[in-house]
Amino acid sequence: LMENQIRHHLVLIPPPFHGHLTPMLQLASILHSKGFSITIAHTYFNSPNPSNYPNFNFLPYFDGLSNTQITSKNFIDITSTLNTKCVSPLKETLVHYIAKLANEKHEKIACIIYDGLLHFIDSVAKELKIPSIVFRTTSATNFLTYHACAQLQSKGYLPLQDSKSCDLVPELDLLRFKDLPIFNLPNPDDFLQNSAKTLSITPFGVIFNTVDSLEDSSLNQLQQLYKVNIFPIGPLHMIADDSNNSQSILRENHNCISWLNNKARKSVLYVSLGSIASWEEKELTEVACGLANSKQNFLWVIRPETVKDVSAWLQSLSEDVKVGIAERGCVVKWAPQGEVLAHEAVGGFWSHCGWNSTLESLCEGVPIICQPSFGDQRVNTRLLSHVWKVGLEWCNVILRDEIERVVRRLMVNQEGEEMRQRASELKHEIRLAVNGSSCDALDGLVKCILSVNV
Numbered sequence: 227l228m229e230n231q232i233r234h235h236l237v238l239i240p241p242p243f244h245g246h247l248t249p250m251l252q253l254a255s256i257l258h259s260k261g262f263s264i265t266i267a268h269t270y271f272n273s274p275n276p277s278n279y280p281n282f283n284f285l286p287y288f289d290g291l292s293n294t295q296i297t298s299k300n301f302i303d304i305t306s307t308l309n310t311k312c313v314s315p316l317k318e319t320l321v322h323y324i325a326k327l328a329n330e331k332h333e334k335i336a337c338i339i340y341d342g343l344l345h346f347i348d349s350v351a352k353e354l355k356i357p358s359i360v361f362r363t364t365s366a367t368n369f370l371t372y373h374a375c376a377q378l379q380s381k382g383y384l385p386l387q388d389s390k391s392c393d394l395v396p397e398l399d400l401l402r403f404k405d406l407p408i409f410n411l412p413n414p415d416d417f418l419q420n421s422a423k424t425l426s427i428t429p430f431g432v433i434f435n436t437v438d439s440l441e442d443s444s445l446n447q448l449q450q451l452y453k454v455n456i457f458p459i460g461p462l463h464m465i466a467d468d469s470n471n472s473q474s475i476l477r478e479n480h481n482c483i484s485w486l487n488n489k490a491r492k493s494v495l496y497v498s499l500g501s502i503a504s505w506e507e508k509e510l511t512e513v514a515c516g517l518a519n520s521k522q523n524f525l526w527v528i529r530p531e532t533v534k535d536v537s538a539w540l541q542s543l544s545e546d547v548k549v550g551i552a553e554r555g556c557v558v559k560w561a562p563q564g565e566v567l568a569h570e571a572v573g574g575f576w577s578h579c580g581w582n583s584t585l586e587s588l589c590e591g592v593p594i595i596c597q598p599s600f601g602d603q604r605v606n607t608r609l610l611s612h613v614w615k616v617g618l619e620w621c622n623v624i625l626r627d628e629i630e631r632v633v634r635r636l637m638v639n640q641e642g643e644e645m646r647q648r649a650s651e652l653k654h655e656i657r658l659a660v661n662g663s664s665c666d667a668l669d670g671l672v673k674c675i676l677s678v679n680v
């Protein structure tokens with residue numbers, strides 16, 4: 227695109243969380259393929275591995291996180307520390323970097339693209355007089371709920387009453403009060419304060435990892451509210467040439483692919499709660515029994531921090547459950563999820579409905595049992611079950627009988643078969659967008675960045 231011209235340099239700044247780093251790195255590789263030079267500015271905590279990304283520059287900045295915070299894995303606390311303590315460290319790091327780029331490469335930073343969680347970067351970019359664009363790694367609908375929560379607060383609806391939990395939220399298509407991220411939160415005020423800061427969008431616009439046709443009504447609503455460019459560019463993992471794009475926190479277990487190779491078409495349920503959510507040990511036993519009793523094949527991700535010693539725990543299960551797992555199950559610490567969902571043996575996904583998992587599943591036509599736990603996950607569940615009709619919203623009661631029932635609903639019953647059919651239609655629709663609406667939005671983004679840098 228820009229051969230023989232000066233290369234414009236982009237600095238992308240993700241927060242150190244797996245579900246956010248992955249899409250930011252995918253966006254980076256897409257923009258690199260459009261001719262931009264790329265630098266990833268990152269914290270020391272959970273830093274990406276530069277050797278996986280030979281085309282990018284990496285720029286660490288002081289993150290101010292204590293060891294206690296790092297081990298606590300309290301993501302809200304970590305985000306808030308980054309937002310308060312990193313203003314000067316990031317600014318100083320960038321000032322040096324700007325000078326270095328100018329001297330060594332005759333390049334300048336055309337734009338900073340930062341994750342919406344790190345709202346402090348807005349002021350850093352302004353001080354340095356560099357245009358900036360926000361990247362939101364969750365759905366457009368989820369972003370609208372932040373807006374709605376602020377409105378509800380100003381209209382005196384908060385705290386939300388349990389009796390109203392199933393009522394529809396005024397001005398939000400199809401979402402109920404209980405789907406809002408604020409519902410049942412112990413500290414709604416903290417949430418509101420934080421989300422208020424992320425609500426302001428930079429004048430140059432906002433990028434979403436989404437597909438226009440999946441969220442057209444929310445995207446239109448956002449366009450009415452914010453008169454800025456909105457770029458729905460997704461699913462990023464499909465657009466990015468991600469052959470060398472593995473941003474895994476844990477080593478992926480590839481034996482599970484050989485295990486899948488020996489299973490019948492659409493016969494396996496893939497079970498995983500992403501990189502943060504997990505079951506308590508007591509629930510884990512219920513899940514094991516429910517899965518075994520369902521008599522379906524299952525590939526189950528149990529991350530190491532979920533239970534101290536997985537093998538010892540598996541040994542402690544009752545004999546019939548052990549036999550069930552041995553005959554029909556495969557348990558791993560971390561799976562190559564993209565490959566798993568694309569495998570023809572996989573016919574269903576039991577998920578926490580993080581946005582990345584949601585998009586990855588939709589792209590492969592795999593319907594979902596939804597077990598949301600926090601943040602945007604209830605919103606995604608509502609979209610999956612009520613709007614796109616490819617997800618089962620169940621009671622989320624982690625008891626073996628409930629689990630056995632819901633697994634059979636998805637994997638055996640007609641209801642599940644119909645959802646699989648819908649999911650496969652949606653898969654084609656989404657894949658069309660990669661060379662359609664998302665491709666157009668990407669071109670729009672490139673033009674926008676170049677036009678503010680003439």
Ligand code: UDX
Pocket residue numbers: 243244245246248363364498499500501502503527559560561562563564579580581582583584586600601602603
């Ligand atoms: C977090 C939030 O929890 C989520 O709600 C938000 O939308 C994004 O940030 P996370 O919980 O990790 O993310 O979930 P998700 O967005 O689904 O991302 C998980 C990623 O890990 C996916 O890209 C998935 O492919 C990958 N994964 C998960 C693996 O590669 N292997 C596994 O075994 C499990």
